[in-house]
Amino acid sequence: MKVVTGQRPRMHRVLFDLPATMIIGGIILFASFVLAFFPSLFAPYDPNAFDYGALLHAPTLAHPFGTDNYGRDMLSRVIHAYTIDMQIAVFATIVPVIVGTLIGAVVGYAGGLTEAFFGRVVDAIITFPFLVLVIAIVSVLGPGLINMYIAVGIIDWVFYGRLTAAEIKVQKRLDYADAGRVMGYRPSRVVFRHLLPNAMTPALVYWMTDMALAILLGSSLGYLGLGAQPPAAEWGVLIADGKNFMTTAWWISIFPGLAIVITGLGFSLFGDGLAEFLRTRR
Amino acid sequence: MSAKTDGLHVRGLCATFETPRGPARAVDGVDLDIAPGEVFGLVGESGSGKSVTLRALMRLVHPPGRVEGNVAWQGRDLMAMKPEELRRMRGGEIAMIFQEPMTALNPVLPVRVQIEENLRAHTDMNRRERRARALELLDIVGIPAAARRLDEYPHQFSGGMRQRVMIAIALASSPKLLLADEPTTALDVTIQDQILKLLLDLRDEFSMSVVFVTHDLGVVASLCDRMAVMYAGRIVETGTVSEVFATPHHPYTRGLLGSVPHGGAERTMLASIEGTPPGLASLPAGCAFHPRCEFATDECRRERPALEPFAPGRSVACFHHERVARAEELA
Amino acid sequence: MSDDGSLISVRQVSKHFDAGQSILSRLAGEPRAAVHALNGIDLDITRGETLGVVGESGCGKSTLARCLVRLHDPDEGTILFENRDIGHLKGGARRAFNRRVQMIFQDPYSSLNPRLTVRRMLSEALTVHRMRPRGEIDGRIAELLDLVRLPSDAAERYPHEFSGGQRQRIGIARALALEPDVLVADELVSALDVSVQAQVINLLLTLQEELSLTVVFVAHDLRLVRHISHRVAVMYLGRIVEIAPTEALFSTPRHPxxxxxxxxxxxxxxxxxxxxxxxxxELPSPLDIPPGCPFNTRCPYAFDRCFTERPTLDPRAPGHRAACHLTEFAGGLPEQSNEAVAERQKEENRA
Structure with missing residues (x-):
């Protein structure tokens, strides 16, 4: 039964129809980005200021997340870490998203030998565990955030490429793709202007999950000393700072850990909701 | 009404579905009388409610859809039947065939098992008798090399053959009423022709009534004894096929017949109906057809015409049906 | 042949598609399975005519339509457009060809890009082919919408806001934006309701007269094909079995x-x-077409010659050709005399 609607749904209808997961995830992510951009507005102390009068204080009203072994305020450090960790989420994934999606689009459209070759490249890369491969590349390039981005970039694009290629293969069989060809449009126009916007949903949804994974990865490398370097506040580094005091001063590691969990949850919820939203809209 | 005990008698059948825009009446007060041995055509376009009517008869509308009304089969009330009784009725005295046999057949069972299953459920035959009957049924529906094909799976059959298998399964219980939901729409024209002719033969052989839902007027003309035309969930015209085709009294019927090219007037404009069928959630006031009707007056915009008899065996729901019939004679 | 004023000439065109086959059976030396979608099609399309192509599923009519607009390239044979082999067109020449030979698709739901408004769809076509200077594009879009009888506010809407019939009009407007000479319509109305079909058919007839278009109308619905075509080609298993002026074909078909x-x-x-x-x-599998006449498995008049020798598409009357060994077969004759024709042919054959 097709219903011909006279007008497009109004804005408040759209907001009303959004999946709850998307709204909750959106709120978490919005708050995270605000903290990332303006940490000083919310952090009560300088995150790097030593206070030898308040070493390893348990959470109190003055220091809600407690202090570390240099007397630095953990709340301020966790807040300031948002800047680096959200940056990792975006910067580690942005190049893979773009490159992977574009390559996937071309591969999916071309098919044939190109696709077979791409398939072997994907197989070769995903045979190795992701973390092990990143660690290997970072140890060659040397520790640091930039090298981590490079390492992730070398591997991560294949996931987007694979998702997009599969979706393009579905779209290119639809009549509107043929219509574009019959209209005399160049293949590049058919792929990038017509097919790709209709084929980006899986990559877009995966991107949300991937940003959460990037934060986990960044924290793991930070913990291992291969990512962000101390004294920079980064959740993985903070957790590593606290590892020697785990039994006596649990708050040093626990609160950064919670920040990772909550931000990751935000990305996941938003991604789930986005998938549902894009699926039901058509 | 209650005096008639044989055949199918439907009164005030309604099927309602909840939609985000409020309840939608897919079927709205349908009355039908189908005599034993009669082939009855239910015609309409997509969204007219013809398929839902068929399902509602068998209470096959899934919740939250609701069905109301009276459906009497051989004097028994289907709407008041207990689930157990109804189940015996379905696929027993009343069988159903669908447009897409692939979804109605079980893909992982050979057709023999599916036919014998129905025989076990609805007859007292023993194992040997069932085997023999299954073979016989495939023969009856015209499947060549039936003995060999009994052990094949649905996907090994072509579209037309699958439809024959589905008919064979439906016939297993020797039904007295066959409900057919566009069973030939997906088929090629030569195969459709074979299946239609087969249905006519089976009607005679099993002396069943058939209710045949279709959008194809040609199929109605070549198959059915009587017909009803549906629009926006209601019956707008009924009568014998030859009478309705000769002088349609409802402007929609007239428009439908004019929309189909007749030989002899090549490359001329067809008498099309302007506009598109309305959505069920936003039916126009008055007669649902009035926005597309060239005969419409203020009365049609205000009031909904009831389906009323105007000649023996003919009914129409239109205030201006006589003008429509005259226009048809002039044309 | 191609100098006789025909706009499009199809010469001995064949097209196969590989059927899915396991590597194991390939290694076992089984021959490559291929669906023979087109088998030596010969066809001439005259400027300004409507040619109906009719047949059941699997007869190759859609493949033929797609070959005409170069969505498929034939495996054998050539297609000439104004005496030029379209298979050799590259780059700009190919785009110029496609501008002049347009296609309208069957499925009103998948043939329009869901993310483009009607205006963007049409303005893209107009700008890519430089049909109009920038400033005149909006005016041209209004003209096109008017041409296909859509309201002018349709331009700002997305495909999902239209009904099936309206979408087919958008598809037609998109094709007409390029001011083509030829429209290839593949099952244009088969997805539409009967009452809406008539609207779209009327539109096509009007447009053809107004714009003197050549139309190739591919469909399975004989009534529709008869209504709008000047000539009709009947296809069966990848071959044209009969081609004739519409009236001749419908009154006296010369192929069983x-x-x-x-x-x-x-x-x-x-x-x-x-x-x-x-x-x-039923239709034999297109993977395994019988030798001789492809219709021999179903033909009530088939005799021994039909199982060994493939009939060629030969003239029967002016403009009327059929591929059947029963050269005297005619649909208008009573059944008995056609049977007599078949008997006589068998006798002659033995002699």
């Missing part, structure tokens, strides 16, 4: 398959119903 097809189409006159099926049996 054409006759079966006509008889099988349900007649709109309830008085003309019969109880005899028009054709027996």
């Amino acid at each position: 398959y054409s006759k079966a097809l006509l008889d099988a189409a349900p007649d709109l006159d309830p008085a003309k119903r019969t109880r005899v099926a028009a054709a027996r049996g």
Whole structure:
């Protein structure tokens, strides 16, 4: 039964129809980005200021997340870490998203030998565990955030490429793709202007999950000393700072850990909701 | 009404579905009388409610859809039947065939098992008798090399053959009423022709009534004894096929017949109906057809015409049906 | 042949598609399975005519349509457009060809990009082919919408806001934006309701007159094909079995398959119903086409020659050709005399 609607749904209808997961995830992510951009507005102390009068204080009203072994305020450090960790989420994934999606689009459209070759490249890369491969590349390039981005970039694009290629293969069989060809449009126009916007949903949804994974990865490398370097506040580094005091001063590691969990949850919820939203809209 | 005990008698059948825009009446007060041995055509376009009517008869509308009304089969009330009784009725005295046999057949069972299953459920035959009957049924529906094909799976059959298998399964219980939901729409024209002719033969052989839902007027003309035309969930015209085709009294019927090219007037404009069928959630006031009707007056915009008899065996729901019939004679 | 004023000439065109086959069976030396979608099609399309192409599923009519606009390239044979082989067109020349030979698609739901408004869809076509200077594009879009009888506010809407019939009009407007000479319509109305079909058919007829278009109308619905075509080609298993002016084909089909097809189409006159099926049996698998005449498995008149020798598409009357060994077969004759024709042919054959 097709219903011909006279007008497009109004804005408040759209907001009303959004999946709850998307709204909750959106709120978490919005708050995270605000903290990332303006940490000083919310952090009560300088995150790097030593206070030898308040070493390893348990959470109190003055220091809600407690202090570390240099007397630095953990709340301020966790807040300031948002800047680096959200940056990792975006910067580690942005190049893979773009490159992977574009390559996937071309591969999916071309098919044939190109696709077979791409398939072997994907197989070769995903045979190795992701973390092990990143660690290997970072140890060659040397520790640091930039090298981590490079390492992730070398591997991560294949996931987007694979998702997009599969979706393009579905779209290119639809009549509107043929219509574009019959209209005399160049293949590049058919792929990038017509097919790709209709084929980006899986990559877009995966991107949300991937940003959460990037934060986990960044924290793991930070913990291992291969990512962000101390004294920079980064959740993985903070957790590593606290590892020697785990039994006596649990708050040093626990609160950064919670920040990772909550931000990751935000990305996941938003991604789930986005998938549902894009699926039901058509 | 209650005096008639044989055949199918439907009164005030309604099927309602909840939609985000409020309840939608897919079927709205349908009355039908189908005599034993009669082939009855239910015609309409997509969204007219013809398929839902068929399902509602068998209470096959899934919740939250609701069905109301009276459906009497051989004097028994289907709407008041207990689930157990109804189940015996379905696929027993009343069988159903669908447009897409692939979804109605079980893909992982050979057709023999599916036919014998129905025989076990609805007859007292023993194992040997069932085997023999299954073979016989495939023969009856015209499947060549039936003995060999009994052990094949649905996907090994072509579209037309699958439809024959589905008919064979439906016939297993020797039904007295066959409900057919566009069973030939997906088929090629030569195969459709074979299946239609087969249905006519089976009607005679099993002396069943058939209710045949279709959008194809040609199929109605070549198959059915009587017909009803549906629009926006209601019956707008009924009568014998030859009478309705000769002088349609409802402007929609007239428009439908004019929309189909007749030989002899090549490359001329067809008498099309302007506009598109309305959505069920936003039916126009008055007669649902009035926005597309060239005969419409203020009365049609205000009031909904009831389906009323105007000649023996003919009914129409239109205030201006006589003008429509005259226009048809002039044309 | 191609100098006789025909706009498009199809010469001995064949097209196969590889059927899915396991590597194991390939290694076992089994021959490559291929669906023979087109087998040596010969066809001339004259400027300004409507050629109907009719046949059942799997007869290759859609493949032929797609070859005409170069969505498929034939494996063998050539297609000439104004005496030039379209298979050799590259780059700009190919785009110029596609501007002049346009296609309208069957499925109103998948043939329009869901993310483009009608305006963007049309303005893209107009700008890519530089049909109009920038400033005149909006005016041209209004003209096109008017041409296909869509309201002018349709331009700002997305495909999902339209009904099936309206979407087909958008598809037509998109094709017409390029001011083509030829429109190839593949099952243009088969997804639409009957009452809406008539609207779209009327539109196509009007546009053809107004814009002097050449139309290739591919469909399975004989009534529609008869209504709008000047000439009709009947296809069966990748071959044209008969081609004739519409009236001749519908009054005296010269191929038993054409006759079966006509008889099988349900007649709109309830008085003309019969109880005899028009054709027996089913379509053989296109993977395994019988030798001889492809229709021999279902033909009531088939005799020994039909199983060994493939009939060629030979003239029967002016403009009327059929591929059948029964050269005297005619649909208008009573059944008995056609049987007599078949008997006589068998006798001659033995002699």
